[in-house]
Amino acid sequence: MRFLALIFVIIVIAFIVGFMMLNLDHKVDIDIFGKKIMDVPVAMLSLYSFIAGMLFVFIFALADGIVLRSNLHRLNREHRALRKELDALRNLPFEEGK
Secondary structure, eight states: OOHHHHHHHHHHHHHHHHHHHTTSOEEEEEEEEEEEEEEEEEEHHHHHHHHHHHHHHHHHHHHHHHHHHHHHHHHHHHHHHHHHHHHHHTOOOOOOOO
């Protein structure tokens, strides 16, 4: 599965690089929160957009990983407690019924 993910990432990066190479000479004007920036290359704009997207995904993946780890630790504690209780029940003396 990791191999397929790696191939997918390589293909996406190849498309991004290809897009950037095709748009090296095109320039655009952008307006960010009221500040105008003139003559920004499309290649640079796409690179910054890609990096910003990667950072947002990383932040959400990191938060999700923290939640999963906390759930795993909680379940491991519960598992140890149940295992200890089961071992205690197994070690009870056997009583014969009358």
